[in-house]
Amino acid sequence: MASIKDVAAEAGVSVATVSRVLNDHPSVSDDARTRVLAAVAVLGYRPNAVARSLRTDQTRTLGLVISDVMNPYFTELARSVEEAARALGYSVIIGNADERPDLQDHHVRTLLDRRIDGLLVSPTDGGSPLMLEAARAGTPMVFVDRWIPGMDVPVVRADGRSAIRDLVAHLCGLGHRRVAIIAGPAATTTGSERVEAFREALAEYGVPLPDAYTGQGDFQAESGRRVTEGFLDLPEPPEAVFAADNLMALGALDAIRARGLRVPCDIALAAFDDIPWFVHTDPPVTAIAQPTRELGRAAVRALVDRIEGRPPQSVTLPARLVVRRSCGEGRDPHPPQSPTPVQRSTS
Amino acid sequence: MASIKDVAAEAGVSVATVSRVLNDHPSVSDDARTRVLAAVAVLGYRPNAVARSLRTDQTRTLGLVISDVMNPYFTELARSVEEAARALGYSVIIGNADERPDLQDHHVRTLLDRRIDGLLVSPTDGGSPLMLEAARAGTPMVFVDRWIPGMDVPVVRADGRSAIRDLVAHLCGLGHRRVAIIAGPAATTTGSERVEAFREALAEYGVPLPDAYTGQGDFQAESGRRVTEGFLDLPEPPEAVFAADNLMALGALDAIRARGLRVPCDIALAAFDDIPWFVHTDPPVTAIAQPTRELGRAAVRALVDRIEGRPPQSVTLPARLVVRRSCGEGRDPHPPQSPTPVQRSTS
DNA sequence: CTGAAAGCGCTTACAG
DNA sequence: CTGAAAGCGCTTACAG
Numbered sequence A, B: 001m002a003s004i005k006d007v008a009a010e011a012g013v014s015v016a017t018v019s020r021v022l023n024d025h026p027s028v029s030d031d032a033r034t035r036v037l038a039a040v041a042v043l044g045y046r047p048n049a050v051a052r053s054l055r056t057d058q059t060r061t062l063g064l065v066i067s068d069v070m071n072p073y074f075t076e077l078a079r080s081v082e083e084a085a086r087a088l089g090y091s092v093i094i095g096n097a098d099e100r101p102d103l104q105d106h107h108v109r110t111l112l113d114r115r116i117d118g119l120l121v122s123p124t125d126g127g128s129p130l131m132l133e134a135a136r137a138g139t140p141m142v143f144v145d146r147w148i149p150g151m152d153v154p155v156v157r158a159d160g161r162s163a164i165r166d167l168v169a170h171l172c173g174l175g176h177r178r179v180a181i182i183a184g185p186a187a188t189t190t191g192s193e194r195v196e197a198f199r200e201a202l203a204e205y206g207v208p209l210p211d212a213y214t215g216q217g218d219f220q221a222e223s224g225r226r227v228t229e230g231f232l233d234l235p236e237p238p239e240a241v242f243a244a245d246n247l248m249a250l251g252a253l254d255a256i257r258a259r260g261l262r263v264p265c266d267i268a269l270a271a272f273d274d275i276p277w278f279v280h281t282d283p284p285v286t287a288i289a290q291p292t293r294e295l296g297r298a299a300v301r302a303l304v305d306r307i308e309g310r311p312p313q314s315v316t317l318p319a320r321l322v323v324r325r326s327c328g329e330g331r332d333p334h335p336p337q338s339p340t341p342v343q344r345s346t347s
Numbered sequence C, D: 001c002t003g004a005a006a007g008c009g010c011t012t013a014c015a016g
Helices: A004-011 A015-022 A029-041 A049-056 A072-087 A101-113 A131-134 A161-173 A189-204 A219-234 A246-259 A292-307 B004-012 B015-022 B028-042 B048-057 B072-088 B101-113 B128-137 B161-173 B189-204 B222-235 B246-257 B293-305
Strands: A062-067 A091-096 A118-121 A141-144 A155-159 A178-181 A215-217 A238-241 A267-274 A288-289 A315-317 A321-322 A343-346 B061-066 B091-096 B118-121 B143-146 B156-158 B178-182 B214-216 B240-243 B268-272 B286-289 B311-320 B320-322 B343-346
Touching: A004 A015, A004 A029, A015 B222, A029 B343, A049 B048, A062 A101, A062 A292, A072 A131, A072 A292, A091 A101, A091 B091, A101 A118, A101 B061, A118 A292, A141 A292, A155 A292, A161 A189, A161 A238, A161 A288, A161 A321, A178 A189, A178 A219, A189 A238, A215 A219, A215 B072, A215 B091, A219 A238, A219 A246, A238 A246, A246 A267, B004 B015, B004 B028, B004 B161, B015 B028, B061 B072, B061 B101, B061 B293, B072 B091, B072 B293, B091 B101, B091 B268, B101 B118, B101 B128, B128 B268, B143 B293, B156 B293, B161 B240, B161 B268, B161 B286, B161 B320, B178 B189, B178 B246, B214 B222, B222 B240, B222 B246, B240 B246, B246 B268, B293 B311
Parallel strands: A062 A091, A062 A118, A118 A141, A141 A155, A155 A315, A178 A215, A178 A238, A238 A267, A267 A288, B061 B091, B061 B118, B118 B143, B143 B156, B156 B311, B178 B214, B178 B240, B240 B268, B268 B286
Antiparallel strands: A288 A321, A315 A343, B286 B320, B311 B343
């Protein structure tokens, strides 16, 4: 592969000059520029980004560590992150933690070794020593979706509280009183927040959320299936189940179908995270939609601000309830409001 | 960030010795090793992969350029590629072409600039000059799923012919005679092969596939919707529609539902590429399943073989029909065979 | 077993 | 406007 030296030789100039035309440095003569460009074309020269990175100490690369690529929510997030980054001249390397803290650390380590300019992470757990250390060492970092309390890192996320309140209003309006939740891991913020918000909203309606109706999942389909089976085995099974993410809802659907039961007549179902398939499931699933694209964009913006020395902003965007038919056919007594404007707060 | 010099100073040895212990070189005294390791721990030193890559001329990184990450088939493929690569000590950088040749080239270029050790690609089109040039220049490369005819690059893919024959038998057995297809882009191998295989299988049953029943899609949901609307507007709409991928099937489902029609009573639907959601759609969708995980693994194996100087193998794995309820309720007269063993052929 | 030195391919003050 | 030279952080023959 041709190097800058070959180009310099071909063009009859020094490597410094070649470098200057490649980097659009103003002080290059038209003549030199022309000859360099010609040499580049002849040799099919492409600058070696590895060498450039070593020299400039920047890779123009962002790392994105997410908990599960197979989750359509994260797939979409990853896609929008890549788009936004590309628009700003950055590439992104995705690390898939698969909800495993050890794998998460593996990716963080690899990314750090590659000297990415900044790290976007949706942590799987409460914060490994590695993550703490990376932040302390000054690696530009921002959390997306999930975050680690106590760490001084900007977070870009959706607030599901009001949408969850809308959901509870919807469920209670339909007459459901025995309501259960398939929670995510308590070690994740989204895992614990969604249960709490659900419990609080339920309390406003005087509906309790007993332990038996609080199943512990891990955000993956299999756990949704397992927890739902537990619910169905109860002497008094719940009338409605709220899955804290879309994959666990899929698992719940599996378990319900396996028993020969039907949604919503035998049991109601709702999910956090809306995805295109929910329109087509049997029945269409009522879900809470996050503004995923906007989250990705805002996260990149915050990270790049941080990298380029501007003060990064934490951003919280509202999620909203999308009512479909999986909770029952009644008329919704508490229609979701139109999305409220973006809230921003300096981190 | 601490460099190898700092470690050397801290340990009281030369950088050469530090490098040796880091790379498990045999000729290092126990004493030196101990001191270096201690220094590494004290400083929290992590070797700079950028510098190492520049020096060794290898990045231990694979590039994967796929046509659409949001397509669950490709998401799963990407995941299995990353897993297999990690097991062999490689990282992977994913480029999402979004079915756009220009974006595909952008990613190939970026990946090449980063000096990835090898490239896995599922081409969006018939082959850009850049791709041709990269292969000619000796970049280790293998095609996954889709390939470019005429290029001397190993191909790892699934053969859907026999599954498509099974599908046609299923459709005809159910009495469908007016059968349509939503094809993928003719410039992609999977786009053209699936129509041809479908047409040929239909011919064996004496069923024609007229132009009016051959819609041109682009593997994305919106095109499935648009083509299906065209079918439904026909004076004599088809009785069954075969979507050449899962996203176009989603779009078809949208269009059918928008007309207030029902699957399968009003119109039958089948898809290429099986995904978890198809079990839960209304109705569950009959689909052709590819051995996605195995494809990812085989592709990585082939590429790494090529990189490390071993002869790479092209691999073709069989796809299989998974009958569900979207084509009708009759008994399937032609049950799919159990998967046949892996076929391998040297490229 | 160990270290001094060269060199990977760039960029960028510095001098002219 | 241009070039010679230093240096980014490593690895690895070479000599001892």
